[in-house]
Amino acid sequence: MVVLDYKQITRAYAILSPMYDLLFQRIFHPGRVAAVQLLGIKPNDLVLEVGIGTGLNLPLYPPDCHLVGIDFSRQMLSKAREKVKEYGMENVTIKEMDASKLEFPDAHFDHVVATYVISAVPEPVQVLREIKRVCKKNGHIVILNHFKSEHPVVGTLEEFVAPLCARLGFKTDLKLMPVLKEAQLHPEQLHRVNLLNGWSLVRCLNE
Numbered sequence: 001m002v003v004l005d006y007k008q009i010t011r012a013y014a015i016l017s018p019m020y021d022l023l024f025q026r027i028f029h030p031g032r033v034a035a036v037q038l039l040g041i042k043p044n045d046l047v048l049e050v051g052i053g054t055g056l057n058l059p060l061y062p063p064d065c066h067l068v069g070i071d072f073s074r075q076m077l078s079k080a081r082e083k084v085k086e087y088g089m090e091n092v093t094i095k096e097m098d099a100s101k102l103e104f105p106d107a108h109f110d111h112v113v114a115t116y117v118i119s120a121v122p123e124p125v126q127v128l129r130e131i132k133r134v135c136k137k138n139g140h141i142v143i144l145n146h147f148k149s150e151h152p153v154v155g156t157l158e159e160f161v162a163p164l165c166a167r168l169g170f171k172t173d174l175k176l177m178p179v180l181k182e183a184q185l186h187p188e189q190l191h192r193v194n195l196l197n198g199w200s201l202v203r204c205l206n207e
């Protein structure tokens with residue numbers, strides 16, 4: 001499996017940030033809508049979005065929840081902050097933070113979500129462990145991501161392009177079930193979303 005390093009990812013998202021929305025808004029939108037719905041947010045819930053990026057999910061949250069969005073890319077976060085201002089979202093807090101060392105107490109959030117992030121972090125299992133730690137018992141953890149295909153031909157192709165994609169800031173060869181297992185997360189719902197059903201949308205109950 002390819003390894004992503006912090007420098008590589010920081011550089012990749014600094015370069016991508018001005019064109020990120022143009023490239024990824026439409027194509028990934030159906031998955032975003034489904035992910036936020038799957039959180040099952042109730043009024044006044046405190047929700048954490050890990051790796052919020054440019055904030056493309058922001059308009060999808062109910063206005064009566066409290067949202068904290070974190071990311072370690074300043075350039076991506078400045079786009080998210082612009083959206084918070086533009087949409088007048090007083091219920092949203094944006095913080096610069098490393099997802100593998102979340103600066104929140106245990107069991108702090110009602111629900112946690114990460115869209116298109118788990119394959120873009122250097123330490124996916126550590127990030128999932130942190131997500132589990134900061135989420136309340138029985139809270140929902142929703143992960144939306146592309147994972148390595150079980151299909152032998154597609155899986156081989158994904159391995160082949162993995163070194164190039166790593167330079168662009170994401171892995172194509174990350175397998176879903178092993179990372180969930182290592183982080184002791186158990187999927188209670190698994191859906192396929194987006195183009196050709198190529199992305200997995202997983203909801204785990206934080207037991």
Ligand SMILES: C[S@@+](CC[C@H](N)C(=O)[O-])C[C@H]1O[C@@H](n2cnc3c(N)ncnc32)[C@H](O)[C@@H]1O
Pocket residue numbers: 009013024050051052053054055056057070071072073076097098099100114115116117120121122
């Ligand atoms: C593909 S983008 C996804 C952004 C957003 N979640 C979305 O749905 O459009 C991946 C994001 O993960 C962030 N990221 C990668 N590693 C991170 C880490 N260790 N801590 C915080 N953010 C990280 C990147 O800066 C980038 O904004």
